[in-house]
Amino acid sequence: MKRLLTTVCAIFIGLMVFAQSNDPILGKWQNPSGEGRIEIYKKGDKYYGKLYWIKDSSKKDLKNPTESLRSRNIQGLEILTNFTKNGKTYEGGQIYDPKSGKTYSCKMTLKSNDALDIRGYVGVSLLGRTETWKRIK
Template sequence: MSIKFSQLTHTRMKKIALTCFAVLLTFFVFAQASDPIIGKWQNPSGEGKIEIYKKGNKYFGKLYWIKDANKKDEKNPDASLRGRKIQGLEILTNFTKNGDTYQDGQIYDPKSGKTYSCKMTLKGKDKLDIRGYMGVSLLGRTETWKRIE
């Protein structure tokens, strides 16, 4: 009798574990769908690839690949940071979601060493407009990033 009970318990545990896995997988898929900005993007020049992710209720982006992986942050206004590599830098910080727009964040431009106010707007599922500006959004520049796998 105890062998059957043990086998029954093992079978039930497998079913429970599979059900939990399916629920978690479904949750993950829906979480990704509700945050379509999350993923990997390439800038128009092809020099950099950025991964956008969520921490808490804010969005951030890391420059995970650049053509010159050894390039340093030479233009940084903080002299103590000029020796760090650009690859791996978090260049997008503190964005909040408002529909298809992600706003109230900042973008760091390692080419100039400057940090700008920034907003990002999804244009379909594979295009993202990045607008960096100083002061008001009218005084800025927009470039379109493309989603990559």
């Protein structure tokens, strides 16, 4: 009986680890210009992304509409917030563009294990722009 319980626990733990690591959007991505790298991670049941590297690490968030935030570094900013998974699409979130200081509605679509389409838009998805990020290995 004790052996059976140990086996069941080991299988359960293995399935939990597999389920957590089987989310292909998690990891590090680079934007098309090569100026920034973003790490996508999960907090609870939502997905977020942090700008963990930029070419000029001393850049400040000068375009932020909130004056008190303009002195913070862009590197380290959480630019993707509150996404939920729906198949290969992650939606309902927002993306912050530090170049313009604007926040847009956003959806992310996994094209392959190494390509992620990021679509930022205002209002409806038709009024927006898409760029493809590449996975960093």
